[in-house]
Amino acid sequence: MTLCWLLFLSLVSLSSNYLSEAPFDARTGDHVAGLSLSYPAWGALIEPVTALAHINAGAPDVRVAAISFLCWCFLTPLLIATVRDAVKKRTYPRFMHYGRALLLGTEASLVFVFYVVFVLLVPLPTWYLHDDTSKSDIIGDLHSHTLFSHDGLVTPLQSLGQHKIIGDQVIGFTEHETPPYYNIEKKNVGIIPGIEIGADDGTYLLALGIHPEEYKRPLVHTQQQVEAFIDQIHRLHHGAVFAMSIHLQPKDVQRLVDMGVDGFEIDNGGHISPSPAMKRTLIEAQKRYGIALLADSDWHGWSSLIQEWTVFRNVGDKGASGAAVVDSLRHHGRDNIIPVTAYHRGLVTPVQAIFSPVLQTYRYAQELNPMRLFAWWLWGLIALLVIKWCRSRQVNPAKAMLASSLYFIGLSSLVVCCIQFYMWFPYREVNQFAGKTYMEGFFLSLLPLFAAHFISRGIQTREYGGTFFLSRLFLFRARNAQIIQK
Numbered sequence: 366m367t368l369c370w371l372l373f374l375s376l377v378s379l380s381s382n383y384l385s386e387a388p389f390d391a392r393t394g395d396h397v398a399g400l401s402l403s404y405p406a407w408g409a410l411i412e413p414v415t416a417l418a419h420i421n422a423g424a425p426d427v428r429v430a431a432i433s434f435l436c437w438c439f440l441t442p443l444l445i446a447t448v449r450d451a452v453k454k455r456t457y458p459r460f461m462h463y464g465r466a467l468l469l470g471t472e473a474s475l476v477f478v479f480y481v482v483f484v485l486l487v488p489l490p491t492w493y494l495h496d497d498t499s500k501s502d503i504i505g506d507l508h509s510h511t512l513f514s515h516d517g518l519v520t521p522l523q524s525l526g527q528h529k530i531i532g533d534q535v536i537g538f539t540e541h542e543t544p545p546y547y548n549i550e551k552k553n554v555g556i557i558p559g560i561e562i563g564a565d566d567g568t569y570l571l572a573l574g575i576h577p578e579e580y581k582r583p584l585v586h587t588q589q590q591v592e593a594f595i596d597q598i599h600r601l602h603h604g605a606v607f608a609m610s611i612h613l614q615p616k617d618v619q620r621l622v623d624m625g626v627d628g629f630e631i632d633n634g635g636h637i638s639p640s641p642a643m644k645r646t647l648i649e650a651q652k653r654y655g656i657a658l659l660a661d662s663d664w665h666g667w668s669s670l671i672q673e674w675t676v677f678r679n680v681g682d683k684g685a686s687g688a689a690v691v692d693s694l695r696h697h698g699r700d701n702i703i704p705v706t707a708y709h710r711g712l713v714t715p716v717q718a719i720f721s722p723v724l725q726t727y728r729y730a731q732e733l734n735p736m737r738l739f740a741w742w743l744w745g746l747i748a749l750l751v752i753k754w755c756r757s758r759q760v761n762p763a764k765a766m767l768a769s770s771l772y773f774i775g776l777s778s779l780v781v782c783c784i785q786f787y788m789w790f791p792y793r794e795v796n797q798f799a800g801k802t803y804m805e806g807f808f809l810s811l812l813p814l815f816a817a818h819f820i821s822r823g824i825q826t827r828e829y830g831g832t833f834f835l836s837r838l839f840l841f842r843a844r845n846a847q848i849i850q851k
């Protein structure tokens with residue numbers, strides 16, 4: 366089976382040209398000339414651990430992919446039990462046969478949930494965007510949050526660090542409550558102070574280039590007030606304003622353009638993609654009025670797998686300067702502002718949603734570069750040796766590998782929660798959410814460790830009808846023992 370998997374990955378990745386096609390223009394889905402993606406070498410070292418994260422993160426709709434995966438985790442053991450029931454003679458009662466499948470399904474789902482917690486908390490390797498053409502281009506992310514937002518999870522410095530890792534040169538800090546007063550000196554990274562406000566009608570506006578000392582929180586209950594706010598940002602702050610497309614209908618676009626917004630998000634990493642109708646309306650509005658269309662991360666600190674960038678072309682010799690970016694936004698340089706994503710985003714059909722794990726595994730194999738493929742072969746070889754070693758010692762290899770993976774994800778989540786809690790502590794006055802989240806994350810990370818502990822306790826026994834860890838926890842133990850005795 367290991368060999369089949371390796372051959373599948375090799376065949377698909379070697380025949381794919383994903384790396385020459387990516388990254389994509391979020392408007393058209395076409396390749397953006399002059400840009401390329403690279404994957405960090407250290408990331409390849411832990412490829413098997415991160416594979417499931419990349420399989421789901423590259424899906425057109427991450428949430429749909431993850432839910433589909435969870436359902437398959439639960440249903441697969443039941444399906445196998447049904448097939449076995451039909452073709453094989455059972456040696457133990459039907460209720461136990463299906464009971465075991467039910468427990469296995471629950472275990473697989475739990476392991477997936479543990480893994481999701483791990484991906485959300487622990488920084489994992491991800492794509493870096495290169496600009497291969499010109500020195501006068503700036504790569505930026507104009508929508509991000511830190512601990513200064515009520516729902517932010519990372520310090521401003523941590524956010525800068527993460528953005529630098531993926532190739533951003535300019536970051537817009539668009540906090541929910543107040544524009545950032547914090548002063549961070551960081552080489553080669555431009556910071557744009559900003560704010561995100563929600564109007565009463567559900568429109569979310571992002572203002573960039575704010576002078577914090579001159580900013581007063583506006584009232585945005587009526588259309589006139591929203592218009593006054595946009596005007597104020599333009600005139601008083603010489604800033605720019607753009608709108609999130611989430612919660613917007615195609616009919617709202619014209620209204621907002623008339624009110625003076627400089628652009629819209631066509632892709633937001635924290636939310637689902639706009640509908641095809643909305644995308645068409647935005648692209649149409651750009652053609653007519655030259656407004657900017659952006660791809661932003663809306664990063665709050667969850668999961669490091671950011672896959673959105675906006676490239677500002679020909680912004681002059683100002684280096685990584687936030688002012689140049691705000692200027693470009695204000696002047697609506699539609700040909701010079703390119704929303705970029707690492708994957709194709711969008712709606713999926715019900716069939717695509719159901720078969721998401723298979724489709725996304727295939728897509729994942731396409732994105733592998735030679736280094737990551739080599740890492741898979743190396744790990745495959747190690748797995749074969751481990752299996753051989755396990756068999757010679759009457760150890761169940763599946764249990765051994767599952768237990769060690771659970772120890773790894775549990776321990777790394779635990780360590781990250783402790784570090785993050787320590788980083789958050791000085792900010793406890795401005796943000797309670799992060800402290801609570803990391804505390805909860807800490808206790809959640811204990812669960813995979815408990816599971817790993819129960820698996821390793823039963824690693825040598827081959828209990829008939831036993832499962833990985835749940836059967837050792839509560840059920841069937843006595844019954845298994847009885848059946849084995851008989």
Ligand SMILES: [Zn+2]
Nearest residue numbers: 510514516665
């Ligand atoms: Zn938020």
Ligand SMILES: [Zn+2]
Nearest residue numbers: 508510561663
């Ligand atoms: Zn936001």
